Amino acid sequence: MSKSNEEHRLREVKCPTGFNWSNLKAELKAVWEANIKDWKIEFAYPVSFIRQLISPLVFLLPFLIYGLVLVGGRYSPNLEQLVGTDDVVAFIFTGYIMMGFIGTAVWAMGFSIRRERWFGTLEAIYVTPSSRLGQVLGMALHSTVHQILGTIIQFIVIYLTFGLALKIEGILPALGIFALMMLALYGFGIVISALGLILKEGWVVSDSLYSIMMILSPVAYPLAVLPTVAQQASYIFPTAPALIGMRSFLIEHYQPEVAGNVFLHLLALGAAWILFGIFVFRLTDVYVRKRGMLKKF
Amino acid sequence: MMKSTYQQSVLRSNLFVVWNEVVKNIKSLLAYPAILVFWAIFPIFWFIPFILQGQAFVGGPESASFAQITGSGEYVPFIVIGAVLNSYVNTLLYGMGENIRKESYQGTLDYVLAAPCNKAYVLIGKALSESLSSTIFAASQLTISVLLFGMNITLGVMLPVFFIVILLMLGLYGMSLILAALSLMYKQSYDLSQTIGYVFYIFAPVRYPVESLPTWAQIFGKLIPLTYALIIVRSFMLLGTNFSTVYFEVLALLIIDIVLLLAGFYLFSWMEEKTKKSGTISHH
Numbered sequence: 001m002s003k004s005n006e007e008h009r010l011r012e013v014k015c016p017t018g019f020n021w022s023n024l025k026a027e028l029k030a031v032w033e034a035n036i037k038d039w040k041i042e043f044a045y046p047v048s049f050i051r052q053l054i055s056p057l058v059f060l061l062p063f064l065i066y067g068l069v070l071v072g073g074r075y076s077p078n079l080e081q082l083v084g085t086d087d088v089v090a091f092i093f094t095g096y097i098m099m100g101f102i103g104t105a106v107w108a109m110g111f112s113i114r115r116e117r118w119f120g121t122l123e124a125i126y127v128t129p130s131s132r133l134g135q136v137l138g139m140a141l142h143s144t145v146h147q148i149l150g151t152i153i154q155f156i157v158i159y160l161t162f163g164l165a166l167k168i169e170g171i172l173p174a175l176g177i178f179a180l181m182m183l184a185l186y187g188f189g190i191v192i193s194a195l196g197l198i199l200k201e202g203w204v205v206s207d208s209l210y211s212i213m214m215i216l217s218p219v220a221y222p223l224a225v226l227p228t229v230a231q232q233a234s235y236i237f238p239t240a241p242a243l244i245g246m247r248s249f250l251i252e253h254y255q256p257e258v259a260g261n262v263f264l265h266l267l268a269l270g271a272a273w274i275l276f277g278i279f280v281f282r283l284t285d286v287y288v289r290k291r292g293m294l295k296k297f
Numbered sequence: 298m299m300k301s302t303y304q305q306s307v308l309r310s311n312l313f314v315v316w317n318e319v320v321k322n323i324k325s326l327l328a329y330p331a332i333l334v335f336w337a338i339f340p341i342f343w344f345i346p347f348i349l350q351g352q353a354f355v356g357g358p359e360s361a362s363f364a365q366i367t368g369s370g371e372y373v374p375f376i377v378i379g380a381v382l383n384s385y386v387n388t389l390l391y392g393m394g395e396n397i398r399k400e401s402y403q404g405t406l407d408y409v410l411a412a413p414c415n416k417a418y419v420l421i422g423k424a425l426s427e428s429l430s431s432t433i434f435a436a437s438q439l440t441i442s443v444l445l446f447g448m449n450i451t452l453g454v455m456l457p458v459f460f461i462v463i464l465l466m467l468g469l470y471g472m473s474l475i476l477a478a479l480s481l482m483y484k485q486s487y488d489l490s491q492t493i494g495y496v497f498y499i500f501a502p503v504r505y506p507v508e509s510l511p512t513w514a515q516i517f518g519k520l521i522p523l524t525y526a527l528i529i530v531r532s533f534m535l536l537g538t539n540f541s542t543v544y545f546e547v548l549a550l551l552i553i554d555i556v557l558l559l560a561g562f563y564l565f566s567w568m569e570e571k572t573k574k575s576g577t578i579s580h581h
Binding site: 045047048051054055058059061062063065066067068069070071072073076078079081082088092204207208211212214215219220221222224225226 | 331332335339342343345346347349350351352353354355356360361362363365366372488489491492495498499503504505506509510
């Protein structure tokens with residue numbers, strides 16, 4: 001009898017706990033599996049996959065065509081007065097490639113929890129011995145790779161149609177800025193996913209925040225055209241400093257609208273948003289479980 | 298006499314179905330006030346970047362290049378009209394297909410389809426409630442835009458504009474009926490309606506005049522009811538023209554409406570029969 005108990009104990013799954021390498025490895029595996037699960041779901045709906053792949057291009061084209069019609073050509077003297085470059089196409093393209101990644105943070109991460117609730121799998125995920133944030137990060141990983149694929153398509157089409165004059169040597173620092181921006185956006189996405197836990201119609205909040213962030217980010221216009229209050233508010237979000245920083249590395253003659261170290265600014269924003277995100281997520285997680293709200297929608 | 302009483306009773310029953318469908322959808326909408334406020338206000342945030350882009354690129358409220366193509370250099374009212382009419386696409390096109398899908402999610406689609414009434418009246422009820430909410434949202438967006446951007450609108454043109462909006466809605470009803478039919482059979486009509494939304498966004502003159510597109514894209518754009526609605530409404534509101542100037546566009550919009558409505562009703566009845574036979578109504 002005792003032997004059988006011993007045998008039974010040998011089959012027990014030992015979950016690593018605490019802040020150590022084996023636990024981190026296990027959590028990373030959970031993140032990877034969440035990412036793989038999302039890819040599998042995505043490939044199950046090929047029409048949806050293709051649609052989402054071309055959507056960055058679809059949303060960029062109206063900004064480009066509208067800009068070209070307004071100016072009556074590719075070069076705007078007024079834009080040159082504001083930021084030193086008159087190339088409408090390069091300005092809009094470098095701005096808009098970032099917008100898709102805001103969508104990654106707001107929609108994909110924000111809705112990772114909500115989607116599990118719709119599928120009826122949230123409770124099952126909640127009782128697994130892994131961090132709940134792992135689910136959100138797995139979804140973020142999938143969505144970031146997806147968005148990168150869409151951006152590559154966007155780049156190829158715009159390059160072939162309009163031609164793009166970007167500084168090759170600026171690509172590496174621009175990628176560094178991009179990585180820092182993504183870090184801060186992940187923090188923002190974690191906050192949104194926490195809201196998805198408590199709000200029945202979380203998409204209203206997500207879409208509202210996305211719209212506000214879109215206006216406060218200098219995607220298709222320089223910050224100078226915004227009112228002063230809006231210009232100051234834009235520095236709370238990582239997109240404004242990231243866009244200004246990336247353009248100064250990628251576009252010839254571009255004069256940054258603000259002085260200061262973009263890298264430090266983004267590092268500070270990244271740390272602040274990640275910490276705030278984790279704090280809000282933990283708080284919401286405890287609240288939702290105490291109130292038994294997991295299954296409500 | 299007996300027949301007439303019977304006919305009256307059938308008509309009353311059908312109107313009762315339409316009325317109750319409208320009431321049900323409005324109640325469902327009012328249950329989520331956040332969504333109500335969102336659709337009344339937030340679509341404005343989606344076109345504000347285009348107005349700011351205009352300011353940055355031309356440095357004022359008018360563009361000479363824009364005037365050459367559209368007849369009016371003022372890009373702000375051009376964008377506002379485009380966005381407000383496009384909001385009908387957002388609510389009607391996605392709304393109807395999603396409405397059917399929602400019944401399926403809520404587990405009520407079987408009951409709706411098994412009810413002893415003509416399903417066309419259920420759809421008319423859904424369409425009317427979507428139109429009502431769309432018009433309230435569009436009016437709210439237009440009012441806020443007028444106050445925010447100082448647009449001048451002559452009240453006299455609102456009646457013909459409203460007539461064109463009705464024609465646009467009829468065309469969109471036809472399209473959403475087709476989508477609702479596909480939703481019955483293939484369940485994932487969301488992607489299809491989103492793809493149609495993309496086509497509208499690129500090929501219809503929502504943000505820019507249709508003439509700025511390549512010829513092949515212009516031909517494609519001329520098959521979309523929204524294209525004609527936008528051309529007519531902008532002619533009325535920005536250029537001060539009347540029906541005699543845009544009679545061709547009105548006629549084209551009418552023809553597209555008829556084709557889409559007939560195709561929509563035929564396809565929906567066909568799909569309804571097919572799903573009933575295959576027993577897949579409640580699948581999702």
